[in-house]
Amino acid sequence: MISGSLAKRYARALIQLAPSPTQRDKYLQNLGDFYAACKTHDANDPSGERDLIKVLAAGHHTLANRRAILHAVLGRIGADPNVKKFLELVLERGRISGIAQIYLHYRDLVDELAGRIRATVKTATAVDPTTTGRIKKALETATGKQVLLETEVDTELIGGLVAHVGSYTLDRSVRTSLDKLRGNLRG
Amino acid sequence: MSAIRKRTLGVAAFVLVWLAPLGAALASPPHPEGAEAGPEAAHGAAHGAEHAGGIKWLGDGFLGGPGEDGRTGFIIILINFVVLMLVLNKLLFRSLRRSNAEASDVIRLELERATKARAEAEALVLEYETKLAALESEIVEIREHAKLSAEAEHARILVEAGEQAEKIKLAATRAAEREAARFRVELEREIVDQAMSRAEAAIRASFGGPDQRRLVDAWVEEVTAARIGQTSASGGAN
Structure with a gap:
């Protein structure tokens, strides 16, 4: 190291x-x-x-x-x-x-230098190629760069997806929503 | 030995030493047969007359010692007496005088000590008599003072006990409130956890493909509208 x-x-x-x-x-x-x-x-x-x-x-x-x-x-x-x-x-x-x-x-x-960016998308279940293409296109639109997308399956998410793009995290998972709700209820 | 007894013994010794030889010399009896017989008796009488009633200063013996008549010369007696006195002085009188002087000193010291002790005892008696006289008033004063002190202490203890009780009550109230708040929070958390667990189970059971597509659609729409790493990220970017 x-x-x-x-x-x-x-x-x-x-x-x-x-x-x-x-x-x-x-x-x-x-x-x-x-x-x-x-x-x-x-x-x-x-x-x-x-x-x-x-x-x-x-x-x-x-x-x-x-x-x-x-x-x-x-x-x-x-x-x-x-x-x-x-x-x-x-x-x-x-x-x-x-x-x-x-x-x-x-x-x-x-x-x-090549105008690329790497992104990782986690979902609760495996996504079909069409959905993957839509996600990639959306990220390319948002970043203005070519996106090298990797997909992972994480059942803890329950539903939705979480994308990591560089230092950004784009989270719309049921797990995160439940955690936020739990935090709000606890005060 | 007491002083009186010593003095008595000294006087007796003086009399014995001085007067005994003198008395013996003076008491020498004349020869009575000289007056009763013939020429021998006359000679004896003359001789007796020489001796009768007088002091014989020198004896007929060697160096004035006792002669045939058995009488000792008074001078010899005196000399003997002087020598005796010197010897007694050397052997007895000096030690007697010294012991007398020492005894006298001891007696004087004892007297002084006794006098001093007596004075002290009298002073002590006087002091105690004074104290005894003042004791009654002192007892009354002490009793009053003790009573006042006890009352003040009683009042102070009551005040302190009241304050302490108030503090304990306040602390107990606060502790109870804290405990109640803690239990309330724990209960709320437990309720929330159970509710969230049930909600998660319900969502897992009912979540399906259409729900996933709806979430992805919303995410795509949101991300498409956002600008990541260009100007700013918005929407669902966390």
Whole structure:
């Protein structure tokens, strides 16, 4: 884990290595794949000591070994050479444990440059594609940007939906209405 | 030994020492046979006349000691007496005088002490007599003072008890009010929770597709009218 400003500086550095939108998207894909690999957890290792991110961040392994592991993983996911060099630099600087923050900041920067915004919509039951399209269109109209929409099912909502767009939350769920009613009744 | 007895003993010793030898010397009997017989008797008479009724200053013996007539010279007796007195003075009289002086000092001190004790006792008696005389009035005064103090204390205790009772009553009232308010709030919450649980169960049971579509439609309409991240968010944005 590293600080947000530091992660943002690394994300900007990677952006500068990718002048074109295609490269940025490719780097984002590589970084996302690497991040997903780092999040992979072995069920037979409850302590998580053998997780990829733990091994790469562990100081008791030699840097050469960790670099070799990194190269192997990046080769497996077919990472761009610039991404390889970038992650190698992050590893050498001892910031590899902050790869999640770096990835998220990089993703935000790429989305911003591409005029995209990510949104998550939670509903009590799965929504059909038509409804999803309407929700996406409404969000694009409201934000003026292309919306990358993810949907989740949360039965606790009872009904309605909750959308998270950037730092905004658009809530019209029955759960929230009941909670508000409960709060009002309690005074 | 008392002083009188010591003095008596001293006088007796004086008489014995001074007068006994003198009496013995003076009481030496003359030789009566000199007046009754012939020349021997005359010689004896003359000799007896020499002795009869007088003091024999020097004896006929060695250094004036007793001679054949058995009489001792008065000078020798005096010398013996002086020597005796010196010896007695050395052995007896000095210690007697010293013990007499010490006894006298002791007696004087005892007298002084007794006098002082007597004066103190008299002063004490006088003091107690004065106190006894003032005791009655003091008793009355103390009784009055105690009575006044008891009345004041009684009044003060009554006032304090009243104040304390008032405080306890107020505190109990407040505590009861707090407890009642707490129970009221708890009861209200319990009622609200139960009502909300029933409402949620009822909504879950009756909520269907049309309701969901209606909510989504309302949300879409609201979000479409809003501006998120452009100018301002409104409507359902929380």
